[in-house]
Structure formats: structure tokens, C-alpha cells
Amino acid sequence: MERLDHKLDxxxxxxxYLDIPDDVTLSTPIHCxxxxxxxxxxxxxxxxxxxxxxxxxIFDMHDGQIIRKE
Structure with missing residues (x-):
């Protein structure tokens, strides 16, 4: 598996690609x-x-993109 799926795609x-605000909390709504x-x-x-x-x-997150580590 190269990329995550399920709720994240x-x-x-x-x-x-997730739009994650700097002040994220558990209840913060996340958008593509x-x-x-x-x-x-x-x-x-x-x-x-x-x-x-x-x-x-196993995965890295950079600027809201999640990819499998090499």
C-alpha cells in the first residue's frame, strides 16, 4: 500500500491532501x-x-499530504 485511504481520501x-489548521484540536473540521x-x-x-x-x-505527513515512507 503506497497511500492511506478510507476516511483520509x-x-x-x-x-x-488535508487542510489542517495550525491550531487544530480533536473537534476541528478538516477539509480537502x-x-x-x-x-x-x-x-x-x-x-x-x-x-x-x-x-x-509507516507514513509521513507533509503539508497535509500523507505518503508512505520509502
């Missing part, structure tokens, strides 16, 4: 930075990221 445009579609709260997306191996250092 935008169903409208297919990208995984490509098209603006609502993706869920930071709590929901963080839970999904962690369930797919994000907490184990």
Missing part, C-alpha cells in the same frame, strides 16, 4: 485542500490514520 476528487470537501473531524481522521499504520512510522 477525498471522495470528491480522490486526493489525500484540493477541492474543499469536508472530510471529518481531526479526531476521526487521526483515528483512521493511526489504524492504517500512521502511528508506527
Amino acid at each position: 477525498c471522495k470528491a476528487c480522490g486526493t489525500i 485542500s484540493s477541492c474543499g470537501t469536508y472530510l471529518g473531524t481531526w479526531r476521526e481522521l487521526e483515528r483512521d490514520f493511526n489504524s492504517q499504520g500512521g502511528q508506527n512510522g
